[in-house]
Amino acid sequence: MTNQEKTSVTVETTIKAPVEKVWQLWTSPEHITKWNSASEDWHTPKAENDLRTGGKFMSRMEARDGSMGFDFNGVYDEVKPNELIAYSMEDGRKVKVTFSGNGSETKVTETFDAENSNPVEMQRGGWQAILDNFKKYTEAN
Secondary structure, eight states, X not given: OOTTOOXXXXXXXXXXXXXXXXXXXHHOHHXXXXXXXXSTTXXXXXXXXXXXXXXXXXXEEEETTSSOEEEEEEEEEEEETTTEEEEEETTSOEEEXXXXXXXXXXXXXXXXXXXXXXXXXXXXXXXXXXXXXXXXXXXXX
């Protein structure tokens, strides 16, 4: 595989909540800081979100012990409220998140371009863990 070829990875979950609530908790910085981590030893102390086509977002992700951290940044390519968020990360990789509401349940499907530094299964596991954490947070609030 050449560096130009992208591997797409998809993670998904079904949340017991209407799409309007799922959308609100997914996109509001005050909620993002509460669910955006793959494990208990990481957190997101700060989030910013300009949710519109061409708008930017930033989530500061850090280890709770302060040993490491990074800014997860991107620009929105397309936003359809309660349906779709598509964005480009700083390194040019693309992400698409779809929200499929069905009454009191919402299916969230996230497809992202894998990066070349870490094994694809490790990346899938990390993104799925964050999505699972979102599901847990949303269903509890």
